[in-house]
Amino acid sequence: MYWEKAGKANTDQTVQAAVQRARELGINHLVVASNSGWTARKCLGHGLEVICVTHHVGYAKPGEDEMTPETRRELQEAGVKVLTTTHLMAGLDRAVRMKFGGLYPAEIIAASLRMLGQGTKVCVEIAGMALDAGLIPHGQEVVAIGGTGAGADTACVVLPAHSNHFFDTKVREIICRPRQF
DSSP states (O other): OOEEOOOOOGGHHHHHHHHHHHHHTTTTTEEEEESHHHHHTTTTSSSSSSEEEEEESSSSSTTOOOHHHHHHHHHHHOOEEEEEOOOOOOOHHHHHHHHHHHOOOHHHHHHHHHOOOOHHHHHHHHHHEEEETTSSSSSSOEEEESSSSSSSEEEEEEEEEGGGGGGGGGEEEEEEEEEEE
């Protein structure tokens, strides 16, 4: 499925397509990028285990967590596992680039994945982050939901690998994504 344009307006249809495909494939884990909790809330009530991956603390502003404690508590009480940690494709490479210039392997990988859209890069990244954190089982496909900016416009079936074996990650299907990004 292709959306004409990227963005938040595609969230409901993206979640619907992701849930439908997860059910068709017997996948039980839905990994979703959500910083405010808005997109994660849309994933509730479908009978799937939801793992919400946020930006790391300090992403927007030093010391700031974009997800409020109330939202985090609400999601956790609804059974959502919430992961706030360093981004798989940023971290130290980005710090070195920002301090000294240049381009480094993780950023090259991220830029390459962005050729398929920002949301596709996010789906691969959050699936690996959730696996590294032990929030999803190793060796099982998940449906990952990401987006371009706010909301969700991309969903993929991903067989994630741990970050130390990143290139064993397999994007099995792109369920939906924007045609223009």
